[in-house]
Amino acid sequence: MERPERAAAALGAQPRANGCSGAAHGGLRNGYVRGLPAPDTQINHIVHNGGLYKRPFNEAFEETPMLVAVLTYVGYGVLTLFGYLRDFMRQWKIEKCQNAIEREEQKDFVPLYQDFENFYTRNLYMRIRDTWNRPICSVPGAKVDMMERVSHDYNWTFTYTGRVIKGVINMGSYNYLGFAQNDGTCQQAAAKVLSRYGAGVCSSRQEMGNLDKHEELEKLVARFLGVESAMAYGMGFATNSMNIPALVGKGCLILSDELNHASLVLGARLSGAAIRIFKHNNMQSLEKLLKDAIVHGQPRTRRPWKKILILVEGIYSMEGSIVRLPEVIALKKKYKSYLYLDEAHSIGALGPTGRGVVEYFGLNPEDVDVMMGTFTKSFGAAGGYIGGKKELIDYLRTHSHSAVYATSLSPPVVEQIITSMKCIMGEDGTTFGRECVQQLAENTRYFRRRLKEMGFIIYGNEDSPVVPLMLYMPAKIGAFGREMLKRNIGVVVVGFPATPIIESRARFCLSAAHTKEMLDTALKEINEVGDLLQLKYSRHRLVPLLDRPFDETTYEETED
Amino acid sequence: MDIKSMKNYLYWLYCQFELITCSYLMEPWEKVLFYTFNVSMLVMVAYTAYIFFPVHISTAFQFCLHLFGSQHENTVSVVK
Numbered sequence: 001m002e003r004p005e006r007a008a009a010a011l012g013a014q015p016r017a018n019g020c021s022g023a024a025h026g027g028l029r030n031g032y033v034r035g036l037p038a039p040d041t042q043i044n045h046i047v048h049n050g051g052l053y054k055r056p057f058n059e060a061f062e063e064t065p066m067l068v069a070v071l072t073y074v075g076y077g078v079l080t081l082f083g084y085l086r087d088f089m090r091q092w093k094i095e096k097c098q099n100a101i102e103r104e105e106q107k108d109f110v111p112l113y114q115d116f117e118n119f120y121t122r123n124l125y126m127r128i129r130d131t132w133n134r135p136i137c138s139v140p141g142a143k144v145d146m147m148e149r150v151s152h153d154y155n156w157t158f159t160y161t162g163r164v165i166k167g168v169i170n171m172g173s174y175n176y177l178g179f180a181q182n183d184g185t186c187q188q189a190a191a192k193v194l195s196r197y198g199a200g201v202c203s204s205r206q207e208m209g210n211l212d213k214h215e216e217l218e219k220l221v222a223r224f225l226g227v228e229s230a231m232a233y234g235m236g237f238a239t240n241s242m243n244i245p246a247l248v249g250k251g252c253l254i255l256s257d258e259l260n261h262a263s264l265v266l267g268a269r270l271s272g273a274a275i276r277i278f279k280h281n282n283m284q285s286l287e288k289l290l291k292d293a294i295v296h297g298q299p300r301t302r303r304p305w306k307k308i309l310i311l312v313e314g315i316y317s318m319e320g321s322i323v324r325l326p327e328v329i330a331l332k333k334k335y336k337s338y339l340y341l342d343e344a345h346s347i348g349a350l351g352p353t354g355r356g357v358v359e360y361f362g363l364n365p366e367d368v369d370v371m372m373g374t375f376t377k378s379f380g381a382a383g384g385y386i387g388g389k390k391e392l393i394d395y396l397r398t399h400s401h402s403a404v405y406a407t408s409l410s411p412p413v414v415e416q417i418i419t420s421m422k423c424i425m426g427e428d429g430t431t432f433g434r435e436c437v438q439q440l441a442e443n444t445r446y447f448r449r450r451l452k453e454m455g456f457i458i459y460g461n462e463d464s465p466v467v468p469l470m471l472y473m474p475a476k477i478g479a480f481g482r483e484m485l486k487r488n489i490g491v492v493v494v495g496f497p498a499t500p501i502i503e504s505r506a507r508f509c510l511s512a513a514h515t516k517e518m519l520d521t522a523l524k525e526i527n528e529v530g531d532l533l534q535l536k537y538s539r540h541r542l543v544p545l546l547d548r549p550f551d552e553t554t555y556e557e558t559e560d
Numbered sequence: 561m562d563i564k565s566m567k568n569y570l571y572w573l574y575c576q577f578e579l580i581t582c583s584y585l586m587e588p589w590e591k592v593l594f595y596t597f598n599v600s601m602l603v604m605v606a607y608t609a610y611i612f613f614p615v616h617i618s619t620a621f622q623f624c625l626h627l628f629g630s631q632h633e634n635t636v637s638v639v640k
């Protein structure tokens with residue numbers, strides 16, 4: 001395998017949390033012991049292609065214990081049986097049907113609303129619906145206020161009691177660097193811009209919606225990323241789903257990670273290109289697909305593919321894993337394909353100065369053809385960007401739907417991004433942004449280490465601020481969310497269809513705004529709930545990602 | 561004191577059962593149905609065991625006797 005020649009040699013020999021070199025950082029803020037290895041050092045230091053990595057890459061996924069898997073299926077079995085019973089009763093009008101049904105005069109048509117996911121929503125999701133969409137009524141910072149609501153008909157409808165649950169510790173928002181604030185420099189700057197430009201732009205970038213602020217933002221983003229040029233869009237989701245179709249089309253091939261975000265999947269499907277899916281973060285699988293694509297070309301005609309585009313994310317938001325970027329880049333160079341990197345979660349959150357996964361691995365941003373990211377997470381704003389070569393951006397400016405047809409970013413939002421980004425870059429004359437990045441890295445290490453010690457099954461890379469804690473059983477999804485809220489901690493729980501059916505989980509997102517006391521409170525409560533619900537499944541049997549079962553069938557998934 | 565911890569433990573066990581079988585998520589009438597079904601199954605199993613166990617045990621016992629040599633005529637007939 002070819003080695004990437006150019007690589008910043010900035011990282012010292014001693015790997016630190018999140019690649020932060022501890023210089024310029026007197027006394028640790030939260031007083032953590034940094035860089036201490038976890039007591040049971042069974043973590044597999046994966047050194048496949050070790051030469052490509054300049055830092056240890058500790059990423060492990062513990063196997064689902066057999067008993068837990070069986071019991072989870074039992075739970076789903078019981079729920080499914082009762083679901084059928086309830087459906088039966090609804091059909092015979094014993095019970096009032098509250099969900100969408102066909103109109104009387106269309107009863108004999110092909111049903112519009114009936115499929116499995118509908119059954120799932122009606123009969124399983126409805127039972128724990130109170131765990132999601134909880135309205136909050138404050139800035140989603142380290143602590144939030146939530147509106148209390150109750151349901152008198154088993155979650156079909158909710159009523160608000162008018163009370164507010166104050167000071168809930170927020171472990172769910174993607175507020176990695178703590179820039180979701182309603183005071184401070186960002187807010188002041190945004191307020192000033194709001195009083196000058198107003199909130200709406202009322203036109204697209206192509207027409208009357210191209211403000212000087214947008215130009216300033218794009219220059220700044222390009223500088224931040226270390227690329228030639230960049231372009232900003234009003235919505236992160238649309239950045240993906242509208243720009244991929246502008247880049248590839250019929251006769252092209254997309255190689256997509258199986259756990260890619262819905263926006264990437266939608267963009268890939270809209271593009272009309274052939275899509276093949278490789279196993280999550282599995283480089284053998286990717287290489288096999290690349291090799292096959294080059295050897296066999298397009299199906300039937302056997303012409304070579306026009307373009308091959310690899311779609312990966314920086315941090316996968318459900319698994320907490322970090323992409324094996326050095327290997328992906330090596331493969332991309334070897335097989336001369338293009339790379340589209342979605343840094344939605346990693347920008348700001350990884351790397352010594354928050355430049356994302358490229359900096360985390362000490363690579364050159366020029367090796368990534370399309371750098372995409374969002375401002376929704378670390379910057380506490382809204383929107384997305386694409387960075388890359390000047391030709392690429394110029395092309396996208398005229399060809400991307402979200403540049404031509406969508407209203408451009410609102411000026412106060414732009415100002416929030418500019419101010420927070422300058423803060424991270426240290427251009428505001430303080431070291432605050434840098435400290436936030438370091439604080440996040442410390443919080444991440446601390447939180448992950450403590451959870452692991454308690455015996456929970458935690459997925460993902462040890463540097464990833466997204467921390468999935470496995471719950472598995474459907475009843476525990478609801479119970480965990482409710483019990484945590486009872487203890488004044490807001491968490492996000494995730495189940496099917498966002499995850500495989502048995503791998504339901506709770507997902508914590510750490511933030512630089514969390515103090516040690518908050519984390520300790522949260523950990524104490526998690527520990528308690530973990531004992532109550534028996535969530536400490538870990539048998540400390542870790543499977544390195546590469547050794548996860550790799551069956552070869554996936555690669556013919558979407559033969560066009 | 562001991563009774564109390566025992567009670568707590570039983571309650572905890574009940575919670576675990578509810579979580580695993582998802583009866584935690586059910587509406588009261590569904591719970592009643594579920595528990596009625598489970599309890600009746602359990603009772604039936606227990607009753608069946610009560611009726612048939614002694615017979616099987618004695619058969620097995622006799623079979624063992626037969627294996628280990630001390631042959632009585634009626635053992636042989638039972639084994640057949």
Ligand SMILES: Cc1ncc(COP(=O)(O)O)c(C=O)c1O
Nearest residue numbers: 235236237261263317344374376
């Ligand atoms: C990987 C990835 N890409 C894109 C998006 C969409 O970004 P936005 O929320 O700004 O629309 C998300 C959001 O969750 C994401 O996780």
